[in-house]
Amino acid sequence: MTVLVVGASGATGSKLVEQLLFKKNKVKVIVRSPEKLPASWKTNDNLQIITASLLDLSDTEMREIVKDCNAVASCLGHNLTWKGVYGQPRKLVTDATRRLCNAIKSNKLQSTTKFVLMNTTGNRNRDVYEPISFAQKCVIGLLRLLLPPHVDNEKAAEYLRTQIGQNNSFIEWVAVRPDSLIDEEEVSNYEIYASPTRSAIFNAGKVSRINVGHFMASLITDDDLWTKWKGQMPVIYSKSNLQ
Template sequence: MTTLVVGATGATGRLLVEQLLKRNEPVKAFVRRTGTFNEFITTHPDFTEIQASVLDLSPDELARHVAGCTALASCLGHNMTFKGIFGKPRLLVTDTIRKLCAAVPGSGTAQPVRVVLMNTAGNRNRDLAEPVSFAQRCVVSLIRTLVPPHRDNEQAADYLRMQIGQNHDLIQWAAVRPDSLINLDEVTAYDVFPSPTRSAIFNPGKTSRINVAHFMAELVTHDETWQQWQGQMPVIYNR
């Protein structure tokens, strides 16, 4: 099994790469510049760096990179700077996921590829009747208007939900929704639910990045975990 990771140099992406390599799972990672990973990753025999941007590659080039991969994982996010929030590409996550999925049919795979998207608990799964208060709806609507990255997260998940759907021949997916992200050094106990159990706006929980990475690695590598959550948008909280 080989996993292609985008957003691999980010705070969660690096942890996901480590989690997969520790399980002896081969990893390919798209990077803008080389030499940004720690020694464990860079010297691991199952790790391959690809110095390129998905959005800059032609469909044929991307299909060649996707070939042989059993999973595609995105930990992409916008840099929390003025340019990162309001500059282009406005739909970084959505456009990347769309291009990756479009490359799968041309990759020569005969088995469904698992697509795991890191999303946010602030995004509703519209396939379910998730209870959201009127006040939270108003705040999220304001955020959607004023903060482009939130709209990007919503549209990326909606692409998987509505365009790929539940019955695609070659693509299966899951969108992982952490709540307020924190940094911890070790994996700790965590809980996963089909929908939020608290308000992401008025009563947010905490989710460590390393727990997100661990759960995403579980989805990629464990068939039982995948069967439980594929086609869904599980929410993860630290216990």
């Protein structure tokens, strides 16, 4: 299996790449600064490093990159700096999702391509009933006004939900919603739910980045798991942090 990972140099994206390589997949990554990648990646025959800014690639270049990929995974996010939060590109995740999906569709492959998007529990799945409190609605409303990355995450998932949908001939998708991310060295037990079981604002759970990477890699490589969650927005919590 060949998988393209964008956002691979990030804290969670790097964990996904490592999990995919551990499972003996071929992995492509698109990064602006390959010198920041682990030295072991640069000597791994199963890893292809493409040095580029994703949104600067032409449509032709993007089609060429994805044409032999069985899956595409996005762990893109905005850097937590003033420029990263309020600078351009404000629609990084949404624009990347749209352009990658357009590239997949334009290749018109006979088999569908899996698309896995890392999202957030702060975003509701509007395909199902996910009630939240009035107070949380108010806070989310403020986040939309004050934090462009939150709107970007919402719009990226909405693109998959409404524009790709459930019956696309070329793309199947899952949007993974982790709660508060923490760093741990090893994969631990985690739980997957169709919707949040706690408030993302007032009672957030936690999940390790390596667990998110493990779940995303498992979705890509395990067809039964994929069938269970395709077209949905599963929520992931580390089991030790559910209390």
